[in-house]
Amino acid sequence: MSWLSDLFGPKKPKSADLARERLTVVIARQRAENGPSPDFLPALQKDLIEVISKYVQVNPDDISVQLEKQDNYEALKVNIVLPEFTMR
């Protein structure tokens, strides 16, 4: 009596919905990784570390440089985490 459970049972999420959600994430990540790859990012990151290290002590891991793509534009996102004790 599958129609009974169709009528009264709890609504199960359809597998196609799951597929769509998973693919949205996977494809966004893939495009970020494989897009026209900015070769200069590692060099930029290195330079940034050098410059910033002149003023504050930072860990190389505390600086991240990312190129993010939206539909029509790209955004360069630089994230610098300053250690608390160096703050004045």
Place this chain on the structure above:
Amino acid sequence: MKTVVVTSGKGGVGKTTTSASICTGLALRGFKTAVIDFDVGLRNLDLIMGCERRVVYDLINVVNKEANLHQALIKDKHCDNLFVLPASQTRDKDALTEEGVEEVLKGLEHQGFDYVVCDSPAGIERGAVLALTFADEAIVVTNPEVSSIRDSDRILGILQSKSRRAKEGREPVKEHLLVSRYSPKRVEEGEMLSYKDVQELLRVPLIGVIPESEIVLQASNQGTPAIHLTGSDVAEAYLDVVARFLGEERELRFVSYEKPSLLKRIFGGA
């Protein structure tokens, strides 16, 4: 001359079936068309086109100048203006070079071909990259299924970075999405992604939807491109695809499922 690559990344989604039907469709429209199998070492296009017993020379023979185009091109059994250039079955993939492929395409242009359809191998290795390198247009064959969609996205990235058009900064390769093995019933039930979902995920203009059908196996069994099986949904869908490829407007068919009526469900029937 226009070069069209049929590609997908993933294997088994219907590239060769599609190549066979598209090249046949173009030939039926009166265009002098060649179809090239780029799957060196695993050729199959000859079987799908039904010309496997007439293969003497192949793509690599032509690239290596052991045979000329005229000797290697096999005239299709149904269409006078359609020719098949099979892949080599024995040699290794490194025999295929970019310069070699370029020469072959130039030779075909010289012979007055209107269209060359390049049947890409699966994967993203040399053969697949070479198949798309010289493309003006690309038909990306995708099943409404997660791995096929991810691989299609990957091959789209390669098209946009490794094709000649991309490298030379010319107008990009014109991309078309072809959703194949589509089951409207399963989509209706929520167990298969709809063609709209696939298109939204990949963001490539849709050129058609090919329904899942036993016709495809029948066609390959007999070595006749599915587009020849007149009256079948698959043949009709491919005819529509070719029409759209040539710029004509056709409404999508075979994409909706009608639930059997209550009476039918109670008393059985199809």
